[in-house]
Amino acid sequence: MSKRIVIGQLGPTLDKGYKRNRWENWRPTISICQHEDHLIDQFELLFQKKFQDLADQVTEDIKSISPETKVNHHRIEYRDAWDFQDVFSGLYDFADNYNFDTDNNEYVVHITTGTHVSQICLFLLTESRHFPAKLLQTSPPRRKRSNEPGSFNIIDLDLSKYDHIAQRFLLEQTRDLDFLKSGIATRNTLFNRMMEQIEHITIHSNDPILLTGPTGAGKSQLAKRIYELKNQKRQIQGPLVEVNCATIRGDTAMSTLFGHTRGAFTGAATARKGLLVEANNGMLFLDEVGELGPDEQTMLLRAIEEKRFLAVGADKETQSEFSLICGTNRDLLNEVKEGRFREDLLARINLWTFKLPGLAERRDDIEPNIEYELSQLTRNTGRQVHFNNEARRHFLEFAMSEDAFWSANFRDVNACMRRMATMAPSGRITQSVVKDEIERLNQSWQTPITCNEKDNNILLKILGTQRIEEIDIFDIAQLRTVVNVCFESSSLSEAGRKLFAASRKQRKTINDADRLRKYLAKFDLDWQTIKKSS
Numbered sequence: 317m318s319k320r321i322v323i324g325q326l327g328p329t330l331d332k333g334y335k336r337n338r339w340e341n342w343r344p345t346i347s348i349c350q351h352e353d354h355l356i357d358q359f360e361l362l363f364q365k366k367f368q369d370l371a372d373q374v375t376e377d378i379k380s381i382s383p384e385t386k387v388n389h390h391r392i393e394y395r396d397a398w399d400f401q402d403v404f405s406g407l408y409d410f411a412d413n414y415n416f417d418t419d420n421n422e423y424v425v426h427i428t429t430g431t432h433v434s435q436i437c438l439f440l441l442t443e444s445r446h447f448p449a450k451l452l453q454t455s456p457p458r459r460k461r462s463n464e465p466g467s468f469n470i471i472d473l474d475l476s477k478y479d480h481i482a483q484r485f486l487l488e489q490t491r492d493l494d495f496l497k498s499g500i501a502t503r504n505t506l507f508n509r510m511m512e513q514i515e516h517i518t519i520h521s522n523d524p525i526l527l528t529g530p531t532g533a534g535k536s537q538l539a540k541r542i543y544e545l546k547n548q549k550r551q552i553q554g555p556l557v558e559v560n561c562a563t564i565r566g567d568t569a570m571s572t573l574f575g576h577t578r579g580a581f582t583g584a585a586t587a588r589k590g591l592l593v594e595a596n597n598g599m600l601f602l603d604e605v606g607e608l609g610p611d612e613q614t615m616l617l618r619a620i621e622e623k624r625f626l627a628v629g630a631d632k633e634t635q636s637e638f639s640l641i642c643g644t645n646r647d648l649l650n651e652v653k654e655g656r657f658r659e660d661l662l663a664r665i666n667l668w669t670f671k672l673p674g675l676a677e678r679r680d681d682i683e684p685n686i687e688y689e690l691s692q693l694t695r696n697t698g699r700q701v702h703f704n705n706e707a708r709r710h711f712l713e714f715a716m717s718e719d720a721f722w723s724a725n726f727r728d729v730n731a732c733m734r735r736m737a738t739m740a741p742s743g744r745i746t747q748s749v750v751k752d753e754i755e756r757l758n759q760s761w762q763t764p765i766t767c768n769e770k771d772n773n774i775l776l777k778i779l780g781t782q783r784i785e786e787i788d789i790f791d792i793a794q795l796r797t798v799v800n801v802c803f804e805s806s807s808l809s810e811a812g813r814k815l816f817a818a819s820r821k822q823r824k825t826i827n828d829a830d831r832l833r834k835y836l837a838k839f840d841l842d843w844q845t846i847k848k849s850s
């Protein structure tokens with residue numbers, strides 16, 4: 317049988333009663349030892365030196381009603397019993413020095429006596445398991461001036477023990493998971509397990525998260541959802557600052573990330589804060605982190621480790637506190653091996669790494685994803701789109717078969733559902749729409765590098781075999797067109813004008829050349845290199 321031990325503070329007012337008729341008053345500390353159905357073996361009585369007489373009186377009274385209860389005195393001094401720091405430290409020290417033996421004893425912490433501040437401190441220290449105990453709350457009897465012991469209530473702070481509360485936590489967790497998965501009822505066990513881990517880490521950790529996986533697997537979207545979930549849970553107040561590292565290579569990269577002072581370099585007419593400062597108290601999302609240049613990697617490491625860094629041209633360091641999430645479709649370990657990525661930086665961001673699988677690795681999720689795309693299309697266009705039964709069967713059979721590569725993953729699903737919805741007569745996707753789409757998909761997946769020898773030779777010449785092998789077919793196809801347009805153009809601006817002919821019309825400022833330069837930089841290419849190869 318384990319011993320029941322109460323830890324409680326003496327209540328200078330309530331435990332006092334009146335000299336002659338103190339037994340007619342309800343005294344919380346005494347009342348604890350008056351319950352025959354809840355015997356107390358030991359009482360650790362905490363009090364300040366100035367209440368020594370009262371402590372002796374209470375101890376004597378406990379002895380008279382419950383001789384089996386051993387009362388130990390503990391003096392605990394506060395300068396001010398209403399000062400949180402003071403009281404917390406006092407109680408913390410007591411807990412730290414006390415020899416808890418949870419194998420043989422059962423502990424309860426009495427929270428009815430003492431100032432409100434000390435009650436809060438006892439609650440916090442019990443919740444944090446510094447007191448490995450349950451809470452004990454006592455209440456006076458209904459009839460005043462009676463010598464009945466009143467009632468008591470034991471509160472176990474281990475919430476998982478309460479069915480109803482546990483149920484609510486489960487519901488909340490399901491809601492959060494649903495949010496991370498964009499409301500898609502995914503079936504793949506491994507994927508669902510990974511999402512559960514991500515949900516847990518999002519809520520319980522502020523350490524960096526690294527999302528890897530093939531293009532279109534949903535890394536960027538998931539990173540945003542992680543931020544939003546953290547924000548909903550009030551774990552993060554600041555903004556989400558997104559940076560695609562592929563777009564910030566070259567001279568301006570350092571100042572874009574870390575800021576610059578006024579006059580730091582020619583053209584720096586005003587100072588700039590930089591994205592790391594913008595992310596202060598929020599989250600920095602470094603997408604395509606593998607594209608960061610060596611100088612930026614070095615400064616970033618310092619910013620992560622020490623939360624401080626030097627802006628360009630500054631002699632005093634800047635501080636910024638941010639959560640970090642990184643995304644990449646590169647194999648960073650390989651990048652380290654090749655000397656393109658700092659090993660120590662990888663070690664810092666590689667704490668919670670999740671590799672999002674491509675769609676071909678989770679074919680059981682294709683159907684729910686198609687349903688999701690249909691519902692999104694209906695929502696965005698206000699037009700109901702459905703499959704005919706036969707057409708649905710036919711399309712799913714293909715989509716889930718080994719013949720479907722889904723090489724750009726969700727981008728492929730998204731594009732193909734859009735096309736079918738557009739082609740669907742009065743919102744019905746028919747057999748013939750499906751047949752045409754399967755043909756289109758097959759064609760798009762069958763244009764791997766070997767398909768167009770002439771163009772591939774050019775890419776091979778510019779990039780080299782090894783680099784080509786590291787680039788997705790999806791990107792190769794796009795790059796091939798871009799390089800061809802560059803060959804046919806006399807300047808970067810002209811090539812940009814042709815390539816962005818449609819989207820440039822919607823832009824306030826025209827920056828075709830800059831857009832093209834950044835795109836090429838993603839593959840370590842520039843205008844001169846391409847023109848030299850033509």
Ligand SMILES: Nc1ncnc2c1ncn2[C@@H]1O[C@H](COP(=O)(O)OP(=O)(O)OP(=O)(O)O)[C@@H](O)[C@H]1O
Pocket residue numbers: 497498500529530531532533534535536537538643644645685688726727730
């Ligand atoms: N779970 C999902 N279900 C459906 N669509 C998704 C899902 N995740 C992402 N998408 C959509 O797929 C497209 C690609 O997603 P995202 O940009 O997040 O991919 P990525 O892994 O970051 O790709 P990349 O490596 O090329 O940057 C986006 O249009 C996105 O809205």
Ligand SMILES: [Mg+2]
Pocket residue numbers: 535536537603643
């Ligand atoms: Mg991305």
